[in-house]
Amino acid sequence: MPGPEPCDLLVRGDVVLTMTDGLPEIADGAVAVTDGRIVAVGASNDLAARFDPADELVGGIVMPGLVNTHGHAGMTLYRGLGDDMPLERWLHEFVWPAEQRFTTPENVALGTRLAIAEMLASGTTTFTDMYFFQATVGEVAAEAGIRALLGQAVIGFPVPGCPDIETSFRKADELAATYRDHPLIDVSMALHAVYTLSPDQLRAGAEHAARLGVPLQIHVSETTTEVANCRETHGMSPPELLAETGVLRAGTICAHGVHMTESDIALLRETGAGVSLNPESNMKLGSGIPDVAGLLASGIGLGLGTDGAASNNDLDLWDSVRLAALLPKGTGMDPEAVPAAEAVRLATRGGAELLGLGDEIGTLEPGKRADLCVIDTDAAHLTPAYHPTSLLAYAVHGSDVVHTVVDGRPVYRDRRHLTLDLPATRAAVNKLARDIASA
Amino acid sequence: MPGPEPCDLLVRGDVVLTMTDGLPEIADGAVAVTDGRIVAVGASNDLAARFDPADELVGGIVMPGLVNTHGHAGMTLYRGLGDDMPLERWLHEFVWPAEQRFTTPENVALGTRLAIAEMLASGTTTFTDMYFFQATVGEVAAEAGIRALLGQAVIGFPVPGCPDIETSFRKADELAATYRDHPLIDVSMALHAVYTLSPDQLRAGAEHAARLGVPLQIHVSETTTEVANCRETHGMSPPELLAETGVLRAGTICAHGVHMTESDIALLRETGAGVSLNPESNMKLGSGIPDVAGLLASGIGLGLGTDGAASNNDLDLWDSVRLAALLPKGTGMDPEAVPAAEAVRLATRGGAELLGLGDEIGTLEPGKRADLCVIDTDAAHLTPAYHPTSLLAYAVHGSDVVHTVVDGRPVYRDRRHLTLDLPATRAAVNKLARDIASA
Numbered sequence: 096m097p098g099p100e101p102c103d104l105l106v107r108g109d110v111v112l113t114m115t116d117g118l119p120e121i122a123d124g125a126v127a128v129t130d131g132r133i134v135a136v137g138a139s140n141d142l143a144a145r146f147d148p149a150d151e152l153v154g155g156i157v158m159p160g161l162v163n164t165h166g167h168a169g170m171t172l173y174r175g176l177g178d179d180m181p182l183e184r185w186l187h188e189f190v191w192p193a194e195q196r197f198t199t200p201e202n203v204a205l206g207t208r209l210a211i212a213e214m215l216a217s218g219t220t221t222f223t224d225m226y227f228f229q230a231t232v233g234e235v236a237a238e239a240g241i242r243a244l245l246g247q248a249v250i251g252f253p254v255p256g257c258p259d260i261e262t263s264f265r266k267a268d269e270l271a272a273t274y275r276d277h278p279l280i281d282v283s284m285a286l287h288a289v290y291t292l293s294p295d296q297l298r299a300g301a302e303h304a305a306r307l308g309v310p311l312q313i314h315v316s317e318t319t320t321e322v323a324n325c326r327e328t329h330g331m332s333p334p335e336l337l338a339e340t341g342v343l344r345a346g347t348i349c350a351h352g353v354h355m356t357e358s359d360i361a362l363l364r365e366t367g368a369g370v371s372l373n374p375e376s377n378m379k380l381g382s383g384i385p386d387v388a389g390l391l392a393s394g395i396g397l398g399l400g401t402d403g404a405a406s407n408n409d410l411d412l413w414d415s416v417r418l419a420a421l422l423p424k425g426t427g428m429d430p431e432a433v434p435a436a437e438a439v440r441l442a443t444r445g446g447a448e449l450l451g452l453g454d455e456i457g458t459l460e461p462g463k464r465a466d467l468c469v470i471d472t473d474a475a476h477l478t479p480a481y482h483p484t485s486l487l488a489y490a491v492h493g494s495d496v497v498h499t500v501v502d503g504r505p506v507y508r509d510r511r512h513l514t515l516d517l518p519a520t521r522a523a524v525n526k527l528a529r530d531i532a533s534a
Numbered sequence: 535m536p537g538p539e540p541c542d543l544l545v546r547g548d549v550v551l552t553m554t555d556g557l558p559e560i561a562d563g564a565v566a567v568t569d570g571r572i573v574a575v576g577a578s579n580d581l582a583a584r585f586d587p588a589d590e591l592v593g594g595i596v597m598p599g600l601v602n603t604h605g606h607a608g609m610t611l612y613r614g615l616g617d618d619m620p621l622e623r624w625l626h627e628f629v630w631p632a633e634q635r636f637t638t639p640e641n642v643a644l645g646t647r648l649a650i651a652e653m654l655a656s657g658t659t660t661f662t663d664m665y666f667f668q669a670t671v672g673e674v675a676a677e678a679g680i681r682a683l684l685g686q687a688v689i690g691f692p693v694p695g696c697p698d699i700e701t702s703f704r705k706a707d708e709l710a711a712t713y714r715d716h717p718l719i720d721v722s723m724a725l726h727a728v729y730t731l732s733p734d735q736l737r738a739g740a741e742h743a744a745r746l747g748v749p750l751q752i753h754v755s756e757t758t759t760e761v762a763n764c765r766e767t768h769g770m771s772p773p774e775l776l777a778e779t780g781v782l783r784a785g786t787i788c789a790h791g792v793h794m795t796e797s798d799i800a801l802l803r804e805t806g807a808g809v810s811l812n813p814e815s816n817m818k819l820g821s822g823i824p825d826v827a828g829l830l831a832s833g834i835g836l837g838l839g840t841d842g843a844a845s846n847n848d849l850d851l852w853d854s855v856r857l858a859a860l861l862p863k864g865t866g867m868d869p870e871a872v873p874a875a876e877a878v879r880l881a882t883r884g885g886a887e888l889l890g891l892g893d894e895i896g897t898l899e900p901g902k903r904a905d906l907c908v909i910d911t912d913a914a915h916l917t918p919a920y921h922p923t924s925l926l927a928y929a930v931h932g933s934d935v936v937h938t939v940v941d942g943r944p945v946y947r948d949r950r951h952l953t954l955d956l957p958a959t960r961a962a963v964n965k966l967a968r969d970i971a972s973a
Contacts, residue, residue, distance in 0.1 A: 430820030
């Protein structure tokens with residue numbers, strides 16, 4: 096019998112939730128990792144005998160890292176700045192004025208670093224950004240060791256760093272060139288919305304993204320106002336206008352999708368576009384409640400997002416998991432709608448597939464990149480443990496995450512950050528927030 | 535100038551949220567406590583000069599402890615045992631069979647101890663119980679140092695410990711006698727629901743509670759099935775039947791109230807009954823979504839609850855705070871519905887008033903019992919801090935609580951339990967859960 100094979104990392108848990116088909120749960124399971132990839136998943140005893148790991152992590156539930164499919168990381172700077180007001184007023188009176196003044200590359204780096212700290216600490220291993228200064232965001236993400244889908248915001252009026260749309264396109268070109276073969280960073284183009292871009296601009300953005308070979312992100316049918324205005328101005332619903340202008344296509348990530356008709360949803364299905372569900376932000380802004388059960392039944396691709404911290408007000412994707420499981424039961428008065436395991440799937444494998452990363456992440460199986468998190472179940476609120484997915488959907492919060500591994504590298508370990516200086520980041524944010532508050 | 539006065543405890547925070555009228559927030563504030571009562575609230579410097587405290591606690595936000603107005607503490611044993619099924623099936627196939635077999639005084643003590651550990655660790659200083667073996671629950675609560683409103687369950691069929699209703703009445707008598715002047719434990723009578731008690735039994739329960747001088751708890755209009763059956767059987771809505779039988783009166787705590795008409799709500803207002811809102815349980819069981827904004831506008835007394843861990847699946851009242859703030863915004867598409875501070879008020883002062891304890895707890899002001907919790911804001915997800923109530927409603931989870939004080943006694947300190955042995959409790963629960971799962 097040959098001696099044990101070396102491996103970089105062995106992650107053991109009371110249960111390993113692979114999220115592969117049929118949702119197998121391996122009691123006393125383990126995941127072996129080498130060169131950033133999963134090389135084996137199985138019983139802990141078997142893997143311990145087979146491998147000689149250079150490093151080891153242990154915990155309660157080992158599962159794929161969470162994939163946050165929509166957000167504006169830099170906006171952590173504005174967390175709670177303007178609460179409890181309508182989207183349009185919130186954007187015009189609080190967010191956009193603050194952004195015009197404070198959105199510099201330095202501040203975006205700071206807010207993004209804070210966002211990444213919060214996401215890694217709650218088990219998120221991939222985030223999706225739609226914001227300004229994405230080259231900076233890419234640098235901060237790579238340094239922190241989190242996987243990111245960048246999205247240079249494309250908006251039809253001057254925004255921080257981009258006096259015009261052509262500049263945003265050029266920045267997208269630069270991003271695509273910079274991150275072509277990066278192990279952690281992927282690039283998309285983030286068209287803002289039908290109410291901030293003309294049909295010609297939408298068409299130009301879609302064509303540019305196609306030339307670059309990158310996916311599109313766009314806010315879609317978030318509010319009734321957006322839908323009504325789009326119908327009035329263009330005689331079409333937002334998805335219809337987006338189909339018409341070529342934005343709606345395979346791989347397009349439609350954020351929100353709160354107010355879509357059956358024919359809108361059919362358009363998404365036909366084109367291969369999917370939806371990032373952000374129920375907490377939708378409720379907070381009074382936009383409505385997305386029809387999670389209906390969208391699931393439609394068969395389109397779905398993932399979960401937090402949206403920015405300014406409208407959530409946190410980046411704990413577990414809240415979205417819980418809401419994805421609970422809201423359809425409440426609104427549809429159907430306790431069997433969106434079972435626990437389905438909500439957990441949305442936050443992991445569903446999100447990975449929505450972002451076009453389903454071949455690389457989203458499940459724990461040999462050959463995939465090792466993006467995972469470990470839940471500490473040694474807590475009153477996670478006792479007893481009849482079904483892991485039940486705990487995950489209905490009782491776990493971000494603070495229960497004890498280790499987070501991205502691309503095989505432990506970046507958050509024993510509830511401590513290994514790749515960023517949280518106290519220094521918090522101090523700098525608090526200093527800046529005093530200026531923002533008094534502006 | 536006289537020397538400083540002695541006091542038992544000084545609790546200092548970056549901000550003290552008193553929850554008194556006008557919601558004053560004291561930056562760099564403190565609360566001084568002696569003999570279990572608050573003796574002063576003010577600027578930290580002033581109180582530090584005035585008092586010589588025997589003990590001190592420090593943190594970010596100091597606020598009244600949370601008041602959980604509805605639950606079944608012993609049911610933590612069944613957390614996640616049967617998820618994602620209708621209330622009636624859940625009760626008949628899972629909960630009631632398990633309870634018939636496993637609900638002994640010892641097991642209720644165990645489940646209650648686990649529940650209390652979870653509640654104290656998340657800042658809850660008062661809980662409301664509706665369950666069996668309440669003498670045991672009272673002992674466990676007193677030992678753990680948490681405030682409790684006991685509620686001996688009264689149900690029209692044999693239940694653990696009570697072969698008939700008369701036995702439950704006698705147990706209520708004993709509880710009232712035992713806890714007449716207890717500093718932490720109060721007593722109520724917990725009539726189960728209109729579908730488990732006949733009108734005569736409801737009337738007898740109401741009369742018995744009146745004789746004892748204790749408030750009533752009852753599940754009211756939780757599901758459409760309950761309402762439809764009540765109308766069919768009695769020709770009245772549940773609140774109408776309860777008014778008719780004398781159950782609906784000043785101090786009665788109606789749990790749920792998801793499906794009430796305007797005239798039902800008017801009946802509650804006229805009689806002085808209030809509602810315990812349990813939105814997470816209502817959604818999970820597919821019962822619906824309570825109309826938090828409408829009930830608030832009606833002016834009836836309101837508090838928040840978690841319900842039992844079997845239908846939530848945790849006892850973190852912060853989830854209820856967040857849902858109370860978010861759900862009305864989502865369902866009513868009104869971002870101004872139930873502002874953050876109002877949701878926090880419901881969980882503290884609102885709950886205290888609903889339980890008839892508004893003179894003793896619910897705010898931080900001199901003369902009140904010192905029930906409070908302290909939030910550690912030194913975390914990524916609570917940075918920056920523009921408005922404390924915004925953080926509390928939209929970003930805080932139970933795990934952010936660092937200290938909990940009940941009746942002037944620190945019972946949870948630096949995130950450690952001082953009054954109960956959590957590892958031993960968890961081990962015993964996990965052992966029992968293996969029997970429950972294989973039954």
